[in-house]
Amino acid sequence: MSEASRREVRxxxxxxxxxxxxxxxxxxxxxxxxxxxxQATCLRAIERADQFVxxxxxxxxLFAILRSIWLNEIRSRRIRExxxxxxxxxxxxxxxxxxxxxxxxxxxxxxxxxxxxxxxxETVLLVYGEGYSYAEAAAAFGVPIGTIMSRLxxxxxxxxxxx
Amino acid sequence: xxxxxxxxxxxxxxxxxxxxRTALLARLAADEGLRRRYQALREAGAPxxxxxxxxxxxxxxxxxxxxxxxxxxxxxxxxxxxxxRELAAGVVIGIFAAGLVAWAAWSFGLLGGREDWxxxxxxxxxxxxxxxxxxxxxxHALEAAQLSFVGAKVGADLTPESVALPGLRFTTAFMLSxxxxxLGVIAYVDPTGAxxxxxxxxxxxxxxxxxxxxxxxLSLASWSRGGRGHLVIGHMPEERAVAxxxxxxxxx
Numbered sequence: 528m529s530e531a532s533r534r535e536v537r538x539x540x541x542x543x544x545x546x547x548x549x550x551x552x553x554x555x556x557x558x559x560x561x562x563x564x565x566q567a568t569c570l571r572a573i574e575r576a577d578q579f580v581x582x583x584x585x586x587x588x589l590f591a592i593l594r595s596i597w598l599n600e601i602r603s604r605r606i607r608e609x610x611x612x613x614x615x616x617x618x619x620x621x622x623x624x625x626x627x628x629x630x631x632x633x634x635x636x637x638x639x640x641x642x643x644x645x646x647x648x649e650t651v652l653l654v655y656g657e658g659y660s661y662a663e664a665a666a667a668f669g670v671p672i673g674t675i676m677s678r679l680x681x682x683x684x685x686x687x688x689x690x
Numbered sequence: 691x692x693x694x695x696x697x698x699x700x701x702x703x704x705x706x707x708x709x710x711r712t713a714l715l716a717r718l719a720a721d722e723g724l725r726r727r728y729q730a731l732r733e734a735g736a737p738x739x740x741x742x743x744x745x746x747x748x749x750x751x752x753x754x755x756x757x758x759x760x761x762x763x764x765x766x767x768x769x770x771x772x773x774x775r776e777l778a779a780g781v782v783i784g785i786f787a788a789g790l791v792a793w794a795a796w797s798f799g800l801l802g803g804r805e806d807w808x809x810x811x812x813x814x815x816x817x818x819x820x821x822x823x824x825x826x827x828x829x830h831a832l833e834a835a836q837l838s839f840v841g842a843k844v845g846a847d848l849t850p851e852s853v854a855l856p857g858l859r860f861t862t863a864f865m866l867s868x869x870x871x872x873l874g875v876i877a878y879v880d881p882t883g884a885x886x887x888x889x890x891x892x893x894x895x896x897x898x899x900x901x902x903x904x905x906x907x908l909s910l911a912s913w914s915r916g917g918r919g920h921l922v923i924g925h926m927p928e929e930r931a932v933a934x935x936x937x938x939x940x941x942x
Contacts, residue, residue, distance in 0.1 A: 540758060545749035552745065562750070566757045573759055619745060636741035654703070655735060656742035661705045673696070679703070680695035680731070687734035 531581040533573075539585030540569050546586065546657065547593055553652045554597050556618035556641065564601060568593040590657070591667065617641060639686050647685075650678040694724060695731060702732050713825040716818075720864035807868045807891050808912055808921050811875075812905045815887060815923050823861040824883035836863040840874040844892040844918060848876070852941045855934055858886055869893070886924035888938060895919045900939060902932050911935035 547568055551561035571592050572579075579588055619637040640648055646668075653659040653667065654675070665672045700706045701714055718725050828836070833850045840863045841848035850860065858878035866873040868891060876888040895914040902911040909931035912921040920942065922935045 541755065544754045544758075545746050545751060548749040548754060549742070549745050562753065562757070565754055569758055630744065632737050633741040633744035636737050637745060640741070651738070652742065655738040656745075661700070661703070676696035676700050676705075680699040683699055683731045683734045684695060686738075687730045 529577050532579045533576040535581050535585055536572050536576040536579050536588075539589065540572065543586045543589050547589060549656070550590060550593055550652060551597070552619065553640070553648055554594070554645070555601070558618075560601065564593060564597060567596050567600075571596060587663075587667075590653075594667070636686065640682075643682055643685060647678045647682045650675060651682040654679060692727065694727065698724075698728050698731050699735075702728070702735065709821050709825065712819060712821040716822045716826070716862070720862065807871075807873065807893065807919060808889075808910060808923075809905075810868055811873075811887065811889050811921060811923060812908055812910065815885070815908055816906070818885045820879075820883035820885075823877045823885050824879050826861040826877075828860070828862065833860050833863075837876070839863070840865055840876065840890075843872045844874040844890045845916075846874075846890055846918065846942055848874075848942065853888065853938070855886075855888075855937065857881070858934075861885075880924075880926075884925050886922070886926065886934070888934075889919075889921040889923070890942070891919040891921070892917065893919050900932065900935055902928050902935075904928055913939055915939075 544565065547565045548561055551564040551568075552558060555561055555564060568589060572589055575592070579585065617638055619641045620634050640651060643651065650664055650668070653664050654661070659667065661672050661675045664675045668675070697706065697710065697714055701711060706714065718728060830850060837848040837850060837853060843865050848863075853860070853876055855878060858880055861877050861879055863874065863876045866875060871891060871893040873892075874890040876890075878886045878888070880886065894917045897916075898912075898914040900911060900913040902909065904910075907925050908923055909926050909928040910921060910923045911928075911931040911934065912919065913935065914920065920935070920938065922931050922938065924931065
């Protein structure tokens with residue numbers, strides 16, 4: 528079981544990189560933090576590969592690790608260090624200084640997502656970007672399904688105001 | 691954000707259980723404001739998948755790969771989660787949109803000029819199940835208000851007392867239209883939840899005596915008087931539809 532676990536985890540890392548990075552960026556709203564978060568996740572995943580159950584979804588497992596590192600380590604450290612959150616406006620559509628070239632609609636939508644509170648932002652990504660069911664998202668966040676529904680509704684309502 | 695938003699979004703995402711789903715669909719059929727809200731929420735989410743894909747394209751893959759702890763490079767495989775959700779949503783939207791389009795076409799009288807209005811009602815009645823109206827439990831004030839509204843639209847004096855039927859519970863009354871004429875629908879349920887409709891169509895029809903027929907599983911009893919067509923329709927024996935119609939004929 529250990530050998531299969533390690534093999535599946537290693538095999539699952541590279542294909543998940545872009546999606547892990549996207550999740551990390553949506554959470555942290557900072558590209559340098561996103562890079563670090565992805566790397567930390569991959570390291571932690573290899574360290575804990577024995578805990579992975581072969582045959583289950585490695586991407587979801589990696590997402591859970593990423594979220595845990597964000598919440599328990601990076602996010603809390605930033606708060607403790609008093610840096611709070613750099614209110615990086617348009618973190619999802621700019622690369623520090625310059626606007627990332629992207630189509631107009633996606634840009635407007637990403638800016639709106641960027642402005643959502645963290646819980647809504649994260650829920651919208653997992654459900655609408657990663658295909659989590661309501662039940663899976665509820666389990667991932669440890670909240671009732673009703674909370675998932677409210678967050679998605681608030682997210683959609685905010686996007687509806689774009690029109 | 692309204693209280694209904696969460697349920698509407700769950701409907702859009704095909705995450706509502708059967709009972710709540712059919713109850714919400716019935717509400718949507720009767721409430722134009724709610725339908726507009728549904729559309730707005732649905733359209734708001736439409737560009738999300740593409741926008742998230744755009745974000746994915748921005749991932750600095752070379753840098754991320756370089757930082758991997760000596761993992762073997764593999765060709766990336768796309769997980770089917772997003773595609774599945776899009777498909778599911780598309781199917782629900784497709785079905786519901788088709789239903790809404792048919793509904794809108796019906797309510798604007800576009801479903802064939804020669805179509806008998808009772809046929810149009812019968813076709814829609816086939817969609818209703820025991821779960822469609824059973825969850826609706828209005829109090830007396832709401833019932834009176836809905837009946838008053840419908841009555842005013844079709845030119846009939848409708849009150850909870852005048853439309854009360856034995857063995858049936860009132861659930862809702864709402865307005866549709868057929869061929870440009872107001873069509874009032876009063877929906878009851880029997881003790882099992884099975885729906886029975888009493889429809890009044892202000893179509894300037896000539897007087898016609900009570901007659902009944904079967905269409906598939908449904909019994910219809912209809913008559914015309916005072917420039918209005920009346921129809922009782924439901925899953926019940928034909929004799930019962932006639933009996934109910936006779937009661938209503940005296941009072942409405």
